[in-house]
Amino acid sequence: xxxxIVLVSHSAKLAQGLADLAAQxxxxxxxxxxxxxxxxxxxxxxYDEVVAATQRADAGDGVVLLYxxxxxxxxxxxxxxxxxxxxxAVVADGPLVEGAIAAAVAAQGGADRKAVASAAAGAGLAxxxxxxxxxxxxQEKELxxxxxxxLHARPAAVLVxxxxxxxxxxTIRLGDQEADAHSVLALMSLGARQGDRIxxxxxxxxxxxxxxxVTGLVESxxxx
Amino acid sequence: xxxxxxxxxxxLRAAAEVVAEHRSELVELDRAIGDGDHGENMxxxxxxxxxxxxxxxxxxxxxxxxxxxxxxxxxxxxxxGPLYGTAFLRASTRLGDADSLDVPLLVAALQAALDGVQARxxxxxxxxxxxxxxxxxxxxxxxxxxxxSIADVLTAAADAADRGAESTVDLVPRKGRASYLGERAxxxxxxxxRSTALLxxxxxxxxx
Numbered sequence: 001x002x003x004x005i006v007l008v009s010h011s012a013k014l015a016q017g018l019a020d021l022a023a024q025x026x027x028x029x030x031x032x033x034x035x036x037x038x039x040x041x042x043x044x045x046x047y048d049e050v051v052a053a054t055q056r057a058d059a060g061d062g063v064v065l066l067y068x069x070x071x072x073x074x075x076x077x078x079x080x081x082x083x084x085x086x087x088x089a090v091v092a093d094g095p096l097v098e099g100a101i102a103a104a105v106a107a108q109g110g111a112d113r114k115a116v117a118s119a120a121a122g123a124g125l126a127x128x129x130x131x132x133x134x135x136x137x138x139q140e141k142e143l144x145x146x147x148x149x150x151l152h153a154r155p156a157a158v159l160v161x162x163x164x165x166x167x168x169x170x171t172i173r174l175g176d177q178e179a180d181a182h183s184v185l186a187l188m189s190l191g192a193r194q195g196d197r198i199x200x201x202x203x204x205x206x207x208x209x210x211x212x213x214v215t216g217l218v219e220s221x222x223x224x
Numbered sequence: 225x226x227x228x229x230x231x232x233x234x235x236l237r238a239a240a241e242v243v244a245e246h247r248s249e250l251v252e253l254d255r256a257i258g259d260g261d262h263g264e265n266m267x268x269x270x271x272x273x274x275x276x277x278x279x280x281x282x283x284x285x286x287x288x289x290x291x292x293x294x295x296x297x298x299x300x301x302x303x304x305g306p307l308y309g310t311a312f313l314r315a316s317t318r319l320g321d322a323d324s325l326d327v328p329l330l331v332a333a334l335q336a337a338l339d340g341v342q343a344r345x346x347x348x349x350x351x352x353x354x355x356x357x358x359x360x361x362x363x364x365x366x367x368x369x370x371x372x373s374i375a376d377v378l379t380a381a382a383d384a385a386d387r388g389a390e391s392t393v394d395l396v397p398r399k400g401r402a403s404y405l406g407e408r409a410x411x412x413x414x415x416x417x418r419s420t421a422l423l424x425x426x427x428x429x430x431x432x
Binding site for chain 2: 037043044045046047048069070071074075077078
């Protein structure tokens with residue numbers, strides 16, 4: 001048995017699309033979308049649907065609920081409170097998309113409810129700085145961002161994609177903040193802008209290749 | 225003088241009328257800083273309460289409050305559904321099995337509703353939410369003299385809620401969708417604070 005997952009969103013399409021995406025990585029996990037309003041499919045959250053989805057997601061090991069915006073959180077918490085009788089459910093605090101993927105993968109691997117919830121909560125966060133700080137075998141390079149929007153969504157996505165096939169752990173530091181270069185959200189959270197100097201650090205078998213790729217992207221302004 | 229479950233039901237019917245009258249006003253307030261559906265949602269919720277009360281009026285004030293809570297949770301949607309639902313649910317729990325409502329019980333129920341809303345929404349005073357109407361309302365109700373009537377207490381609460389709602393115009397929202405607007409939301413009254421003030425006014429009028 002695995003922990004079930006409920007995706008509470010204001011949008012039926014968002015919840016359904018995310019459930020489809022997460023299911024690709026976790027075929028044995030019950031991932032139930034609970035999005036939108038029941039009557040007209042409009043934007044909103046529906047308490048009854050969230051309760052029903054939570055009951056359907058439970059295969060005996062409990063359920064973790066994820067949410068998109070404020071009232072979805074309240075609806076999810078209210079549903080968990082009202083179900084507290086026999087069903088063990090928790091609301092996880094994390095980014096919806098990356099959290100759902102992380103939770104689904106954890107559940108597929110047999111993690112318990114608490115571990116699934118913490119996988120969701122930890123998704124998209126900057127890695128522990130102590131863990132990545134100055135490993136002896138890492139290589140680093142300082143670069144100045146010259147493109148207009150800095151490390152905003154599109155350039156960050158380009159960077160993450162370019163590193164996908166490179167065997168190296170890569171982080172990017174701006175001031176006293178460091179982000180995993182494999183996470184678009186983490187990179188965006190740095191708020192690096194045009195003119196900022198970033199420190200790229202890579203370790204692993206293809207560390208030099210990773211540095212060269214990032215350097216190439218920065219120097220070509222991410223193709224803007 | 226007390227107020228039976230029939231009295232509480234009458235107050236909810238009066239609230240439904242007031243919400244319907246102010247539907248466009250709430251939509252306009254919410255459109256300025258949120259998603260524009262607050263008037264629609266509240267109107268749908270209270271219409272459903274009136275329908276449910278046509279079938280049966282529960283025997284105790286707590287039963288009526290609980291019926292309002294479950295209906296609002298299911299029908300209102302948005303943030304207002306779980307928030308008002310929790311308010312009525314906590315009030316209902318506080319009312320217990322009393323046959324009728326007196327002033328001390330009313331004040332305790334209002335306090336329980338406020339506590340529930342704060343626990344659910346994690347908002348504090350000054351965040352520009354319905355809490356800014358509820359906090360002064362509860363304080364005003366508590367400050368009423370011992371011989372005040374239910375109508376007096378609710379009127380004092382409604383007056384304070386009006387001023388509290390007015391105060392949200394100058395605040396920077398820190399909760400809900402309006403918080404994404406930051407400073408740009410200044411100059412707009414919070415729709416939830418306004419609807420809270422409207423509900424309390426309707427209850428006060430019904431108690432007269």
